Amino acid sequence: MLKASKKEEKRFANMQEKRKPPVPLGSNLIRAFITGGLICVVGQAIMEILKMLGIPPDGAAGPTAAILIVISALLTGFGVYDDIGRFGGMGAALPITGFANAIVSPAMEFKREGFVLGLGARMFTVAGPVLVYGLVTSTVVGFFYYLLKG
């Protein structure tokens, strides 16, 4: 069997790299800005409504996130959030709606691999790391807060 030398492999990898279309950086950034901004405006609107219903301002962020998660999960089910994601890139992934999408989308897709190791496990492909590192970092921060407070 013919085997490409390391050097040739590297040359080929470089060629592949050059073939890739240049990333349209400017338009990606504008779309991310608009998408991320608009999702937060929807969040702000939900928050204002909750405040009008008598929920205290400092307690409104949690319920707002929960409502956004429900909306995003439904949009993911109907296949709409995929389109938002294709348009908005990180503008769609970074808000809590993107976190919800990252849970719902693989849950739907891997249902065919079974309800336990498919749906149940794949749900956390992206959400798992987010929860793990969020908890680890915040626990370390909390530990220092406890030490410095004492």
Next chain:
Amino acid sequence: MQFFWAFVVGGILAVLAQLIVDLTKLTSAHVMVLFVSSGAVLSGLGIYKYIVSLGGAGATVPLPGFGHALVEGIVKAIDKDGAVGILTGGLTATSLGITVAILMGYIIALLFNPKG
């Protein structure tokens, strides 16, 4: 005015995330993890609360806001219950969002099939 700042702050966070994805080899999952952790650290340093008071939902809806909510919950629990709060406060404060997300993931996966 609050809507304007929500748009601007949420938009800027998204642009920062998009820049990292476009200019480095990190995937969107890496950046999501990075931003949750950054939010927790900025919250611990006492900085993120200023971003929240400026941006409102623009700061709490993106993932750094999730990290901020974890730390805020831990701080509150430490002030109330002492050391055990380090381990209880984070999930207590974020239980609503996490539970809703998992439930919705399950329900939607039962009811819908992926498109295409």
